[in-house]
Amino acid sequence: MKKYNPIIILTIAISAIIIYCITRNKSLIIGDSVQKEIKKDSSIKEVALALPKIMNNSELKLIQGKGKFEIEKVAKExxxxxxxxxxSSSVFIQIIPQNxxxxxxxxQLISPNNEKDGPFGxxxxxxxxxxxxxxxxxxxSLMQGDPFEGKYTLKLQLK
Structure with a gap:
């Protein structure tokens, strides 16, 4: 019986989350941003926004064909x-560096059949x-300026 305890606990936890979401009439999206309210007093509310950490070689999860990701890059990486x-028949991709x-x-943009196209801006x-x-x-770009290091925003929209 002890070997089933973790499975039972996990099942109960997942069920509780689903029931909570249903009763609160809110959808649960894995990987979506998380908002947390911090109450300082009755008249002031502070909202903190935590974006999911995006790692190199990860698949970007688009919600309704859109995504906005905060990414950090090391020089020459x-x-x-x-x-x-x-x-979709097209995609709009935009990079917005902090600087x-x-x-x-x-x-480059690489298609599912491994065809490569680029470079782009x-x-x-x-x-x-x-x-x-x-x-x-x-x-x-190896032809321009110093290597980029820092944070940037990557936006995608399927059309």
């Missing part, structure tokens, strides 16, 4: 992220000819 296309003059761009509208997993490679 090339980062690769992927996104799934099930029915507006940062040397960072979309180096900091934003593109790209026609998606296939369904499946696309990859985005992000890095510096």
């Amino acid at each position: 090339q980062q690769t992220f992927s996104f799934r296309n099930d029915s 507006k003059l940062g040397n960072i761009r979309i180096n 900091q934003e593109i509208n790209y026609d998606l000819t296939e369904k499946g997993l696309y990859q985005i490679r992000i890095g510096e």
